[in-house]
Amino acid sequence: MRIAFYIAKNGNKTDKFISAVTHSKYSHCELIFSSGEFGSASKRDGGIRLKYIDQNSHWDIFDLKNEDGTEITAKQEKNIYYWFLINDGQKYDWPGAVMSFFGIDFTSENQKFCSYLCADMLGIDPIVTPQKLYENLIEKKMI
Numbered sequence: 001m002r003i004a005f006y007i008a009k010n011g012n013k014t015d016k017f018i019s020a021v022t023h024s025k026y027s028h029c030e031l032i033f034s035s036g037e038f039g040s041a042s043k044r045d046g047g048i049r050l051k052y053i054d055q056n057s058h059w060d061i062f063d064l065k066n067e068d069g070t071e072i073t074a075k076q077e078k079n080i081y082y083w084f085l086i087n088d089g090q091k092y093d094w095p096g097a098v099m100s101f102f103g104i105d106f107t108s109e110n111q112k113f114c115s116y117l118c119a120d121m122l123g124i125d126p127i128v129t130p131q132k133l134y135e136n137l138i139e140k141k142m143i
Contacts, residue, residue: 001031001033001063001064002031002062002063003030003137003143004030004031004053004059004060004061004062005025005026006026006027006058006130007058007059008025009025010057010058011028014043018129021101022101022129022130024130025131026060026134028114029114030042030118031064031080031118032061033050036052037052040117040118041090041111041117042092042114043092043114046091046092047092048084048087048089048092048117050084064142064143065141065143067122067124067142090111090112091111093108093112093113094113096116097113097115097116100116100127100129103127104127107126107127115129115130115133118133119133122142124142
């Protein structure tokens with residue numbers, strides 16, 4: 001599995017706003033499965049979904065490891081993928097995303113935002129912005 005961080009300067013006004021407010025290079029993140037599908041909660045797509053996305057220069061992409069340094073297993077990836085299939089179509093969590101900037105857990109039980117979802121699937125603190133998730137993954141040597 002890999003993780004992709006969307007470079008905000010390549011995006012629309014919302015991406016640039018998120019980048020400015022969070023003092024970040026990134027405005028969004030996605031998990032990438034070995035099938036090539038991207039999984040996340042997308043503001044553009046309205047919520048949780050799986051889809052194929054062009055892996056172009058608009059993304060910084062990293063291989064993922066577990067927190068203990070081991071590779072993500074096929075079983076772990078399958079479980080995460082299955083979660084996406086079950087939760088496909090749930091709405092995007094705007095209030096949760098906004099409050100994550102302040103480090104406040106305001107997430108909904110049935111709505112998620114990108115960095116929460118990616119962090120939660122990787123078993124780390126999910127109340128993060130895309131930039132903070134990136135920093136946490138570097139610190140934990142998961143990317």
